[in-house]
Amino acid sequence: xxxxxxxxxTTIFTTMSQLAAETGALNLSQGFPDFDGPDALxxxxxxxxxxxxxxxxxxxxxxxxxxxxxxxxxxxxxxxVSAEAEVTITPGATQAIFCAIxxxxxxxxxxxxxxxxxxxxxxxxxxxxxxCVHQALSLPDFAIDWQMLADAITPRTxxxxxxxxxxxxxxxxxxxxxxxxxxxxxxxxxxxxSDEVYEHLVFxxxxxxxxxRHDELYxxxxxxxxxxxxxxxxxxKTGYVVAPAALSxxxxxxxxxxxxxxxxxxxxALADFMAAHPEHLAELPAFYQAKRDLFCDLLAxxxxxxxxxxxxxxxxxxxxxxxxxxxxxxxxxxxxxxHGVASIPISVFYQTPPAESRLVRFxxxxxxxxxxQAAERLCAI
Ligand code: PMP
Ligand code: GLN
Numbered sequence: 001x002x003x004x005x006x007x008x009x010t011t012i013f014t015t016m017s018q019l020a021a022e023t024g025a026l027n028l029s030q031g032f033p034d035f036d037g038p039d040a041l042x043x044x045x046x047x048x049x050x051x052x053x054x055x056x057x058x059x060x061x062x063x064x065x066x067x068x069x070x071x072x073x074x075x076x077x078x079x080x081v082s083a084e085a086e087v088t089i090t091p092g093a094t095q096a097i098f099c100a101i102x103x104x105x106x107x108x109x110x111x112x113x114x115x116x117x118x119x120x121x122x123x124x125x126x127x128x129x130x131x132c133v134h135q136a137l138s139l140p141d142f143a144i145d146w147q148m149l150a151d152a153i154t155p156r157t158x159x160x161x162x163x164x165x166x167x168x169x170x171x172x173x174x175x176x177x178x179x180x181x182x183x184x185x186x187x188x189x190x191x192x193x194s195d196e197v198y199e200h201l202v203f204x205x206x207x208x209x210x211x212x213r214h215d216e217l218y219x220x221x222x223x224x225x226x227x228x229x230x231x232x233x234x235x236x237k238t239g240y241v242v243a244p245a246a247l248s249x250x251x252x253x254x255x256x257x258x259x260x261x262x263x264x265x266x267x268x269a270l271a272d273f274m275a276a277h278p279e280h281l282a283e284l285p286a287f288y289q290a291k292r293d294l295f296c297d298l299l300a301x302x303x304x305x306x307x308x309x310x311x312x313x314x315x316x317x318x319x320x321x322x323x324x325x326x327x328x329x330x331x332x333x334x335x336x337x338x339h340g341v342a343s344i345p346i347s348v349f350y351q352t353p354p355a356e357s358r359l360v361r362f363x364x365x366x367x368x369x370x371x372x373q374a375a376e377r378l379c380a381i
Pocket of ligand 2: 011013014029030031032167
């Protein structure tokens with residue numbers, strides 16, 4: 001067998017979560033909460049299952065849920081989108097990413113991604129016959145190097161992948177960045193994939209620079225989000241894509257043969273909950289900022305060095321004052337085995353990792369007692 005994905009192995013998320021389970025370590029590696037989504041949301045699923053909402057939902061998603069997404073987009077980002085033509089519900093953001101890439105990428109096309117880069121874009125591009133062109137974000141702020149980006153664009157560039165708030169760094173793009181990007185790709189045949197799964201996890205009063213706020217960029221964009229992150233239910237694997245009608249139509253051609261539709265009772269429950277609890281979204285930034293601050297305040301007494309994450313539920317930390325001799329993969333394993341806290345090394349998200357990178361990522365979507373216990377162990381090193 002000649003593998004179609006020779007460079008793909010087990011993901012770092014599986015590796016580290018497994019090691020955490022084997023060793024009994026606190027799992028701050030793979031990003032998921034150790035608490036549950038809202039009671040009313042979970043009760044709504046049970047109700048819809050019992051009420052008989054168990055057969056296929058429409059291919060593009062339950063109309064009531066698409067309507068809620070359109071309402072949210074209008075109230076948060078000031079963009080009027082058609083729930084019918086521009087919103088598609090998908091089984092997770094991961095499936096949405098795969099479908100968006102396959103909707104437009106042809107053999108030989110180039111897709112620009114920024115390193116450190118979330119792991120699900122490149123395999124999808126490769127399966128479509130495309131090639132990822134990796135651009136390193138500049139350190140220490142994980143910002144786009146505009147000159148490098150301009151130089152990387154070729155006549156073969158067909159897509160640019162943005163991810164803000166950014167996993168794994170927690171950095172944010174600003175509206176001014178979107179303006180620069182719009183100028184750079186104006187009059188070129190380039191699509192955008194904007195991975196905004198952490199759109200509500202933005203701290204210190206800053207604003208999420210959604211592509212949905214930018215009329216010009218939206219015309220060529222697939223904007224992707226995940227109910228899993230927003231409602232603390234990552235295992236539900238339910239997400240959505242907002243894209244102009246022509247792009248949504250192409251995306252749906254792929255989606256209808258990858259999965260056809262998404263799990264019905266989950267969509268009913270999400271639609272009910274979004275309608276009844278609009279305050280949930282407004283409360284999220286403060287909810288996660290308090291967790292970030294608790295974790296960071298406690299970690300201030302450790303030898304880890306960090307700048308507080310501007311967004312996401314991930315905190316990057318520099319461990320060079322502790323074990324400069326270990327690369328980050330070895331460090332993450334050592335921390336798990338010897339100190340009982342699992343994290344994610346950053347080098348795996350690079351095509352060419354920066355020399356001497358000494359950064360690991362901790363997920364702070366955890367209960368207060370988990371964060372206190374983890375910090376206690378990390379401060380003792
Ligand atoms: N994009 C990013 C940046 C993520 O961190 C995640 C989380 N796993 C996803 C996409 C996938 O989201 P989902 O679980 O809804 O597929
Ligand atoms: N997005 C999650 C993270 O960054 C991982 C999801 C997965 O395991 N694929 O930790």
